[in-house]
Amino acid sequence: MLISFIVFLSCFAIIGLSSAKFASKNKEDYYLAGRSVSAWLAGLSAVATNNSGYMFIGVIGYTYYAGLSAIWLMIGWIAGDLIASFYIHKKVQQQAKKTGAVSVMSLVSLWQGENFQLLRRLLAWTALLLMTAYAAAQFIAGSKALHVLLDWPIWMGAILVAVMVAAYCFAGGIRASIWTDAAQSFVMVAAMSILLFAAVQHIGGINQVITELRLVDGFFDLTPDGLIFDNQLGVIAFAIGWMFAGFSVVGQPHIMVRFIALDSKQNMRTMRMWYYLWFSIFYAMATCVGLLSRILLDNQASFDAELALPMMALELLPGWLVGLILAGIFAATLSTADSLVLSSSAAFSQDCLAKPVTNTKVIKIITLSITLLTLFVAMFAKQSVFSLVVFAWATLGCALAPMLIGLILGWRISQLQALIVVIASVATAMLWRQLDWHNQIYEGFAGIVVGVAVFYLSALKAVKSSGVANESN
Template identity: 55%
Template sequence: MLTAWSFIAFLGLFVLIGLSSLLYNSHNSRDYYLASNSVKPWLVGLSAVATNNSGYMFIGVIGYTYTVGLSAFWVMVGWISGDFIASQIVHRQLRAKTEKTGEVSYIGVLSSWLGGAQPVYQRLAALVCLLLLIAYAAAQLLAGSKALHVLFDWPLWAGAACGAGLVLIYCLAGGIRASIWTDAAQSLVMISAMGILLWVAVAGLGGASATVQQLREVPDFMNWFPDDLAFPGVAGALLFALGWLFAGLSVVGQPHIMVRFMTLSDGAQMNRARLWYYLWFSAFYLMATLVGLLSRLYLPEIGSFDAELALPTMAQQLLPPVLVGLILAGIFAATLSTADSLILSSSAALTHDLLPHNIEKPWLLKLSTLLVTAVALAWALLSAQSVFAMVLMAWSGLASVFVPLLLVLIFGGRPSQTTAIAMGVAGLLTALLWRYFGLHGMVYEGLPGIFAGVAVYLLARGLPAFRAARRVSSP
């Protein structure tokens, strides 16, 4: 009973924070999707990290670490390194172009980057973006429902519906401002929950030294270079880490994360926002991976155990009811902080990029949010995939479509509308085929997807037909 009340109290706090954004609502699309470019650096950083550290971190990463062991650290090192490299190249320029173009969506900024409109690209990109973002949102709702299923024995549909309902309440109230404010609160709950569980778990095993000794006794669990990598030893680990570096670099292709940096009140304060983001991100990812390792000691029955339920199951074993409620709130906060961002980005893609522009009526903006939430909930209820697989599919797909074009634009390229479409199609198809043929076990599919998109641009520069198309469509 105490677990339920603790959980409900935290959820109530998130909803109240989101609803309070109504006091600052300007009731137009720029405010609904970009908070009128008025967000402070610390809020941008905490919101972006909460959006990134989603149910994937609480459910997917911990489940993955439970299964593979110490080699999961290569994922963390590669991901954070790639994310940091990408931020050095992209964030400031994207914020500047947002202000210059006056666009309210990520796709809108890309399609207007060169000064002229690319309506066909914008609509096609919005269609693909909608599909992948809704799949991603469904994964977050599914992650939250798994936690509620373990702790309260709720059916999976009830947890997913609860998450969708809460997201809808505060997104309809205040748009992205509500999302960012609740993200900041959720960041505090998420890192507190993970830190408490890590501390209790290590203490329960007799301290740090005893914990390391017990981990070493698990067969093949503490191996930096496992035998199942594509290539043995250091070479395989480096290739594996390189793939995940590109997974981190793929963050700049995620509209729901990048829009946080687009809302920054002053582009000159980007470094301060990034400092908040990376300090919080590194600490949280490290703790999540360590908890994943420890979960194998507390839950050794790997043959019949769903690894993605490791965290809530472990919390039940180790913590008193009030703190179990905190852990559940942390898991749910992680899923909500990403789900609301995905739903709002999907709504922006629908109303601003796919449908005719200048949709300013508040009821139409909110109707699109309601529709997107309903579709994401249905997808979550019907899905048979794991959270980890669904997130990676959406993440790599978005990266393969948008990262090649964004990099080309930032480095001074001027692709025509035809070339931009071809780049996105080539990147997405390459990533999908890479996963279909099972090559993602060797290297993250976003890497060949990004390379394929860039290769299409380089090829187009040397083909007469593409050169002519570029001259015609260039401003």
Template identity: 55%
Template structure:
């Protein structure tokens, strides 16, 4: 088990380190790979970054507890993600080329050709806080898996993940991250497919598997019990809420920067084909494994549901395949963690420091500082991976999603209007969570809607082109 795990980790490290051979030693290359990445790698990297330890640990745990109704989360998320990508991704890539900026905050704040340092630094500070939180969740996810499978203390997995992230980022920046994402995406989908196939086979096939699930009270119900409205109306509202979670990907700097690295804007459709093919297949299998885990682990109160996948792997698989599953979990956490760390680093060295850093060794030093800050957060974290990721995801989406949508449709918001939309959307999302309403409707939905309402509210401080830019 340990041997196969180490072999896979060694492969990832080798892929990442080899990217140093293509490094050009510039800031644009470190943070955007000189906009030279082919569409296949852009798609696989973006989807591996999106489908992180949250999917292996968080979604599996959520499905274990919720049952078949978790399909609403899957359907809503994928549909919302797709709808958001139809016009946003291409516009962002065009704006990246037009502005010459290397960070998400830089592109948004300079979108219409006028520099706005206050807006840029505001976006950078919010990004830094929530992306650090998000990165810590990825390290926690990896540590949970190692704790279950090897009995290692929780700090061990988080530390190993942090060291590997630093190694990738020191080697080739975002190019190392994207190259390893490509390799990791293959291992992630193989690990999930292996567990799904063997799990169903061990129960005697699909028909018997479904029969076993039917024995768990309410497990095959189409709608969760705690919906805001009863029946199908509540289910639709629940799905629409999670569709906003899918749309929320446009507010995630660590994912959207992947599309900013594309070699040619005209190849965006090919990148999206790679992205959504892999995304749909992986999410379907993850939901299936989450449901299987309830059959194999029938005492919900005896363990942390977010540990369902690694525990089930130990029970079902031979040691070398357990190593594959663990490598898949670790691959997922690292593919997102290194992306988050690089986005934080760009916010720090490009957007926040008055004299923008250009020297490679200083960029890498900034990356190391961010990584170990995320590690410290992970070691003292008490929240679940699912809760921490959703909080970070919805916060970023509510802050930046409305502004990116508005800009992509040709809007030209004034500085005050843009800042008001950012802070109002963020405040509503956080307030929604504090009040405990996120269990009925995803908190990013009201946050995004409030931000859009402020940007589109009639007033002299905002000008909008008649035709989309």
């Protein structure tokens, strides 16, 4: 098992480190790979970055408890993500090329032809804090898998993730991340499909699986537990909330940077095909494995559901295939962690400071520092991978999605109004979670709706003020 894991991990390392041969010593190459990434590479990289340890560890753990109602997360998330790809992504790519922005935060601040420096810094510091927490969740996911399969202490697994992330980032920046993401995406799908097949065979086939799942009380109920409206209205609201979770992809700098880095000559449709094909297959398999884990592991006396996948692998597979599963989990965590660390580095070096950093040596030192900070957060984080990722994802979406929606629609506001939009949106999402309403409707729904409403009213006020000024003149 250990040998198999080391072999796969070494392959990823070689791919990532080899990207250094093609790297140029400038910040645009480090953060955007020279804006020359092909469509299929960008698509596979984006899906590997999206389908992180959250999928291998978090979703499977959630499905273990929630049952078939967890399917609303998949349906809502993919639908919202797809809507965003048609209305947001291409505009972001075009505008980023026009403005020369290397991050989503820079892009938003430059969109209207002015340089909203306070807005850029607010977005950058917000993104930096949240992406650090998000990356820490990936470190935790990788360390949990190593703890179960190799009996390593949690801290050792987190350090291994940090070392790999630092190596990728030092080697070739975003190019190393994208190249390894593409390879990792195949291993992730292979690992999940092997485990799914082995679990179904072990139980006795699909018919036996359905029979045993029906014996679990309420497991086939499509209505999630704890809804205030325990009917179709409650289910629809729950699903729509998670659709906003999918739409919140537009607020994830580590994913949107893939669209900014895309070669403009390549067809966005090709990238979309690779992305959603891989995304749909992987998410569906993860949900199915989560359902099967309830049959195979329901007799555990004390059980952390987020350890379901590695425990199933130990029970069902020979050692070398367990190594593949571990490599798949690690691939998922690394593909997201390195992207988040790079995006955090870009946020700090290009947007948080009064003057952007251009020296690549200094940029790499900043990247290393953020990796160490993320490792520290991971060591002391007390939340589950699922809750930590969902919170960071939602708040990032609320910080950036309302701004992108309003700007793409052509609404114009001042910098002060833009700051109010961001604060109102993020504060709403955080209050929603604090009141524990996120179990009813995803907090990103509330935050984005409030943010867009504030943006619209601000733009309307600006238009009226402009009209009054013209009349007086």
